[in-house]
Amino acid sequence: MDPSRSPFLTETEVLDAVENFLSQRAFVRQDRVPSVRAHGNDLVMVSPNRVTLYVEAKGQTSEQPHTRRFHEEFTRNQKEDHLGRALVKATRYVSEGRRFAIALPGDAVDVELIGARTKAFDRLGIAVLLVNPVDRVVSVRAGRLPP
Numbered sequence: 001m002d003p004s005r006s007p008f009l010t011e012t013e014v015l016d017a018v019e020n021f022l023s024q025r026a027f028v029r030q031d032r033v034p035s036v037r038a039h040g041n042d043l044v045m046v047s048p049n050r051v052t053l054y055v056e057a058k059g060q061t062s063e064q065p066h067t068r069r070f071h072e073e074f075t076r077n078q079k080e081d082h083l084g085r086a087l088v089k090a091t092r093y094v095s096e097g098r099r100f101a102i103a104l105p106g107d108a109v110d111v112e113l114i115g116a117r118t119k120a121f122d123r124l125g126i127a128v129l130l131v132n133p134v135d136r137v138v139s140v141r142a143g144r145l146p147p
Contacts, residue, residue: 008073009105009133011036011059015043017131018055018103021138025145027053036063042103051146053099053127056089058082060105060133079109090126099125099146106130106139118142 009017012035019029027045030052036059043055058079062069074082086102093100104110114121114128121128121142128142 007133008061008071008107009059009131010061010063011042011057012063013136014057014059014103014105014131015055017136017138018057018101018129019043019045021129022053022145047146049147051099053101053146054093055101055103055129056086057103058086058105060107060110073107076109080113083110083113087126091124094124094126099127101127101129101143101145103129103131103138106132106141111141114141 015032019032022045023029026048029043030046031041031044033040033042041054042057045053045055047053059074061071061073064070069078083102083104090100090102104114110130114130118128118141124143126143127140127145129138130141131138
């Protein structure tokens, strides 16, 4: 690993892994934010059956050098806050009849936070994609991807 890089996944790295994962499943990118500082949908992909999937991603660390958590892992409270904000956005999209996914690092805290809520994600139809911080392998841990 490059010593100048953090061992923790940034939001951009999570997005890269998820976009690659979905592309391998014949999803096509419709839109992606140009940077983590930009507003809007983090990633918008269209499934093989033309179902639009909106993805909200969160990282394990900050990629902005001026922040306190630059190259340091977010605390549990910060991860809960990030998940809460993603859920607020997700419920709005689901209420509008859209398909939504939340993408997170697959670290111990995020795995625990998702694991305790899997049934709720399944009922709401929100897919949760976890990116393994070591090998960047993506897994669907709750909900389902659109066909």
